[in-house]
Amino acid sequence: MKKLLASAILMGLAAPQVATAAEEVNVYSYRQPFLVEPMFNEFTKETGIKVNVKFAKKGLAEKLEQEGEYSPADVILTTDISRLVELSDKKLVQPVDSKLIDGNVPAQFRDNEDEWFALTLRSRNVYSSKDRVGKLPASFDYADLAKPEWKGKICTRSGKHPYNVSLVSSMIAHYGEAETKKWLEGVKANLARKPQGNDRAQVKAVKEGLCDLAIGNSYYLGKMVNDENQKAWAEAVYINFPGQEGNGTHVNVSGMAMAKYAPNQANALKLMEFLTSDKAQEMYAEVNYEYPVKEGVKRSELVASWGDFKADDVSLDKIAQYHNAATKLLDEVKFDL
Template identity: 75%
Template sequence: MKKLLLASVFAASTFSPVLMAAEEVNVYSYRQPFLVEPMLKEFTKETGIKVNVKFAKDGLAEKLVQEGEYSPADVVLTVDISRLAELTDKDVVQAVNSDVINGNIPAQYRDKEGEWFGVTTRARAVYSSKDRVGKLPASFDYMDLAKPEYKGKICTRPGKHPYNVSLVSAMIAHHGEADTKQWLEGLKANLARKPQGSDRGQVQAIKEGLCDYSLGNSYYFGQMINDKEQKAWADAVYINFPGQEAFGTHVNISGMAMAKYAPNKDNALKLMEFLSGDVAQKMYAEDNFESPVKPGVAPSELVASWGEYKADTLSLDEIAAHHEAAVKLLDEVKFDL
């Protein structure tokens, strides 16, 4: 009874009875409003289906578990394979079999069971100081970050942030747990400060001379370039794509899934198909500086100016399979302490 009351209160506070009409779709989103609202508005313009959104920084999977079959959620938008895997692990999403979506999204970027789909890709880049380091050579690899010559020169956000957990998971897939643990120990020894802040905060630290290198997602570079207050940070660094002579640059995704008890299932499918199509994919590319998952949709001119790179072809399913091992290794080396 308590669970039912909590779910009812949440539903009432999030989506009013007026909004719970026939032609609507309810979205739970980890993605920031300015990143997804343009696409959702375009979807409404094209279909007449109203999109109601609840934005959150964390806790959506737990919220869906709590709400159970009384959840108003139809579609979940999130970032990183680790968070998509969490949704499947908690059994709060359902499989979707759509010829449209499967035709738009390559198999590498969707769950083999159809429970989640990538919408955009982003590279886990390495930023380097223009003044003190310069552009890194094509031979530069993530493994190099553990070399002694980088001691005291690297900044990163916490290791247990989903973006870094996924990178560590990929390292385990390629190198095994023992070598990855050794790499993490070397990387920790080379940090200029305790892991903290955001990806953009690490670039700011490079600008301020606190470190010479940082890990960060590629789309943040575009966001900083287009932010008056942060452009100076971006101007102080080069963006580099590691692994070009090895496995390639680690690539992750933002993604979508259909909620397990979606009350507006048909509209949810229409929205997911729209997000995988040309219009939304182009908008993601131009507005968010992420790369489209749909083949044939070009990145923005700014993203293209950073140069082409070889992306790691490791499947996201395999990366997700090493998530627990990655967290365990980060704990063992006390990376964030």
């Protein structure tokens, strides 16, 4: 019966073919093919290890739970700290002991128990209208979003989106729940419209004059600049890094973890170490306009043009502890309503 169950689970997987040979490694990925496949090809070229990938937009944690010990997954790639912590909390991953990875990934961007590691950084920025606001001063902070002067002038996506939940979590880490709730009430009062759309839609709204400020991740600006249909949106705003005279700009991550029942652990480790290498980090930076997690790796020319910034130094581990509290506060203030 146990063998029959294992066969049924494995047959249920769509392409790619399940790896069983020592020269293969299986990846479950939320990251899009255009971003990671060039790196996997380079890894295979250097090591001879074939990378089999299953791409998904959601549900990887649930899939791993269903597969249990029969899962073929070796490495999991995902975005946002909340999704990485979910894998750890559900005991779907295992600790990885690698001095190479520890040397490449700063402590604040990896799990205290070495169960997940950041691969890239993305800052949570405030975009301002070039025509109506101009560049925001270096003293501008997230707290300023709640000031009455911005009433009816701010656009954002849903407060419950992981990117915003992480930002609210970081505010709790710095100021506590009571102050963060007051801040959320102030930001809600300043919204130009009900939270909706994605980060790019907020910049579009600034271009169209619906709002003067928009909250969004940094790499979307790079994507818009290089999209003929959206370039005008990007050209209508300045990118600002809040907190430069305070706690610093909030950063989130994309990251990786080794699956709990990884059948190809040695190859999984090799792939994970490669993804933190200079070569892979440079590829991430050029293709997706993200910040390399490894210090000293060159940013893309476009990202470098935005200037340096001070990142919030609160560990992502600590920020993740407040995700439930952040969601609760967003509900209490009825942010999305």
